[in-house]
Amino acid sequence: MASKRARASGSSSYDRFRFISAYAEMRYNEEPIAVVMLIIREFFANVKKHHNGSILVRGKFVPFTVDAITTYFEIPDDMINEYFILKLDYEEIINYLCKGNEEWKLFKGSPLSFKSNKLHGVWKCWF
Secondary structure (H helix, E strand, O other): OOOOOOEOOOOOOOEOOOOOOHHHHHHHHHOOHHHHHHHHHHHHHHHHHOEOOEEEEOOEEEEOOHHHHHHHOOOOHHHHHHHHOOOOOHHHHHHHHEOOOOOOEEEOOEEEEOOHHHEOHHHHHHO
């Protein structure tokens, strides 16, 4: 059973720890996971070949701009503003994703990439 913090009372109750909106939770529960993973992999495989913020997936151009994503998932503007002022802890990110002592490859002083063979097994499915 979900904690009181995870579930809101009222008609639009959803798991706030896992989803941004009730609609996002409904979409997640409707989609077969295996099919979704294939589409996600195709999306990420084609991301470098985007055309003005759209990626070709299954023969259709899918927009992935901030506006398209926030509209689809019904993300409130105040949450978007919070995200853009966050200070990312890149060491925490790499420690969470990788096993052992992996280091970022830097570009102009900013973290750019790391070796994918250092990823924990659960995260390798994204490559």
